[in-house]
Amino acid sequence: MADKTDVRISVKNLKKSFGSLEVLKDISLEVTEGEVVVLIGPSGSGKSTLLRCLNQLEKATSGQIVIDGFDVTDKHTDINKVRENIGMVFQHFNLFNHLNVLKNMTLAPVHLKTLSKEDANNKAMQLLERVGLSDKAGAYPSQLSGGQKQRVAIARALEMNPDIMLFDEPTSALDPEMVGEVLAVMKELARDGMTMMVVTHEIGFAREVASRVIFMEGGYIVEEGTPEEVLDHPKEPRTIDFLSKVL
Amino acid sequence: MVMIIQTYWAMLLKAMGHTLLLCLLSLVFATIIGMIFGLMNVGHNRVLNFIGTVYVDAVRGVPLIVLAYFIYFGIPAGIQSMGFTNFKMDALQAGTIALSMNCGAYMAEIVRAGIQSVDRGQMEAGRSLGLSYGAGMALIVVPQAVRTMIPSIINQFIITLKDTSILSVIGFPELTNVGKTIMGNTFKNLQAWAVVGIMYLVVITILSKVSKQIERRINRGR
Numbered sequence: 001m002a003d004k005t006d007v008r009i010s011v012k013n014l015k016k017s018f019g020s021l022e023v024l025k026d027i028s029l030e031v032t033e034g035e036v037v038v039l040i041g042p043s044g045s046g047k048s049t050l051l052r053c054l055n056q057l058e059k060a061t062s063g064q065i066v067i068d069g070f071d072v073t074d075k076h077t078d079i080n081k082v083r084e085n086i087g088m089v090f091q092h093f094n095l096f097n098h099l100n101v102l103k104n105m106t107l108a109p110v111h112l113k114t115l116s117k118e119d120a121n122n123k124a125m126q127l128l129e130r131v132g133l134s135d136k137a138g139a140y141p142s143q144l145s146g147g148q149k150q151r152v153a154i155a156r157a158l159e160m161n162p163d164i165m166l167f168d169e170p171t172s173a174l175d176p177e178m179v180g181e182v183l184a185v186m187k188e189l190a191r192d193g194m195t196m197m198v199v200t201h202e203i204g205f206a207r208e209v210a211s212r213v214i215f216m217e218g219g220y221i222v223e224e225g226t227p228e229e230v231l232d233h234p235k236e237p238r239t240i241d242f243l244s245k246v247l
Numbered sequence: 248m249v250m251i252i253q254t255y256w257a258m259l260l261k262a263m264g265h266t267l268l269l270c271l272l273s274l275v276f277a278t279i280i281g282m283i284f285g286l287m288n289v290g291h292n293r294v295l296n297f298i299g300t301v302y303v304d305a306v307r308g309v310p311l312i313v314l315a316y317f318i319y320f321g322i323p324a325g326i327q328s329m330g331f332t333n334f335k336m337d338a339l340q341a342g343t344i345a346l347s348m349n350c351g352a353y354m355a356e357i358v359r360a361g362i363q364s365v366d367r368g369q370m371e372a373g374r375s376l377g378l379s380y381g382a383g384m385a386l387i388v389v390p391q392a393v394r395t396m397i398p399s400i401i402n403q404f405i406i407t408l409k410d411t412s413i414l415s416v417i418g419f420p421e422l423t424n425v426g427k428t429i430m431g432n433t434f435k436n437l438q439a440w441a442v443v444g445i446m447y448l449v450v451i452t453i454l455s456k457v458s459k460q461i462e463r464r465i466n467r468g469r
Contacts, residue, residue, distance in 0.1 A: 080377045098394075111378065
């Protein structure tokens with residue numbers, strides 16, 4: 001394993017409850033620089049909740065989460081500042097419907113003054129080119145297909161120049177023929193060394209891109225390891241059972 | 248009817264002016280009140296939620312006419328009894344306060360419903376990019392909420408314009424009050440109230456047509 005300084009995400013004994021429902025029971029994990037961690041597991045296993053706890057869209061009930069050296073579970077941490085470094089891509093894209101593609105991308109960096117308006121526009125155009133949508137800068141979200149929306153959403157997150165990208169079922173709401181274009185962008189991102197955590201049902205993607213696969217069920221990490229270990233030679237009966245259903 | 252218009256047109260127009268002034272002032276304050284209490288109600292701060300809910304429920308639970316009496320007669324009496332014997336409130340001030348409070352409570356509900364109609368994911372996406380709650384509200388949620396709020400706001404504006412007539416009871420010389428005066432002078436009940444009614448109708452019709460136009464324009468420019 002890489003040495004301590006490379007640790008980007010460190011989760012210790014994370015618990016999260018919604019009312020009386022305990023969704024995350026005791027999660028500990030570390031993600032190092034450049035790792036692509038894929039979270040799989042049945043729905044309700046807590047994968048998305050774990051991801052959403054990392055950038056505190058859900059507040060942890062107990063435990064500690066340290067991102068880039070900042071303890072985000074500490075009330076005194078400026079969570080907004082930490083979030084600037086954590087890009088997030090959602091299942092339902094969540095593009096800002098009242099703004100065109102370019103404005104979607106430049107809103108946050110210009111408002112937060114991480115980029116001047118001109119730089120933000122230039123960067124946005126470069127990113128749009130990278131995701132193959134340079135002709136859509138002036139389009140509104142309602143004029144885009146699902147795959148295009150998700151690629152814009154990825155570009156919007158990248159516009160903030162994050163160190164870490166979180167993907168919460170990025171292809172689950174897409175028509176099958178559009179899954180590939182989104183995964184292609186994610187693969188390229190992984191190749192470029194982005195630290196990524198991906199909740200997905202795309203086992204093929206996990207096999208190809210993941211440096212580590214984590215299988216979750218019932219609020220626990222049941223099994224983790226390389227894609228080969230977890231996907232091809234699972235040890236835990238629950239992992240075997242799950243994989244037999246999805247493969 | 249012609250006689251009434253010929254004799255009283257200046258008085259009627261002035262009264263309509265008063266009605267519109269009262270309505271306009273109230274709408275401005277009501278919008279501010281509605282924005283503040285509406286936002287208090289959608290936030291996650293329990294104290295603010297509580298204050299917002301109590302305000303809306305209290306104002307909605309009291310008839311406007313009672314609220315107007317309370318503010319015009321009750322509050323000055325209370326303040327005078329505390330030793331400020333010179334305290335006075337004129338009918339326009341009291342009327343504006345009463346109407347603003349009343350309309351503000353309904354506006355707060357419109358704002359709350361409008362904001363809650365915006366998908367939660369919009370705010371989450373904003374927050375995930377590092378925006379504060381306030382910035383997310385101002386730049387992302389409210390601009391989208393306003394679009395859905397506009398028909399209800401227009402409706403509320405029209406209700407408020409009509410509600411100004413209730414304030415004739417505290418003696419503010421708005422249209423309905425002047426209608427009473429004319430009726431008293433002429434004893435022509437039918438004609439006097441027909442003229443007053445038509446004046447309301449004309450103004451409100453114009454207002455709704457203009458509003459529809461605005462609404463259409465906002466929906467077209469996305």
